[in-house]
Amino acid sequence: MRSGEIQSRGKRRSGHIPIPAKPAPDISKRAEANSLGQIKAFGQKNLFLFIVALIVIVLGHISLGMGSITFAPVCLMLGYCILVPLAIII
Numbered sequence: 001m002r003s004g005e006i007q008s009r010g011k012r013r014s015g016h017i018p019i020p021a022k023p024a025p026d027i028s029k030r031a032e033a034n035s036l037g038q039i040k041a042f043g044q045k046n047l048f049l050f051i052v053a054l055i056v057i058v059l060g061h062i063s064l065g066m067g068s069i070t071f072a073p074v075c076l077m078l079g080y081c082i083l084v085p086l087a088i089i090i
Contacts, residue, residue, distance in 0.1 A: 042087075045090055046087050046090060047087075048087070049083060049086055049087035049089040049090065050083075050084070052087075053079045053080075053083030053084045053086075053087055054079075055074070056075050056078055056083060057076060057079035057080065057084075058080040059075050060072050060073075060074075060076035060078075060079060061073030061074065061076070064076070068090060
């Protein structure tokens, strides 16, 4: 038998193709990289968008405190409903 062949025991069923076992993934490298802090949850784009969202939200709250009824809701909706989810998704 050659090294790449799989030995089957007993009768062969029609249409049955033996599937070779896959080697286990090497988790130790990923765990080591994660413990060293090399794997980041968010990239540079995500952090930039999140900071922009925070600035827009703060501007919205400040303008809301000053009595704005048009600029504040636009800033708050833009920050909370568009920029923050966008920062998480991208």
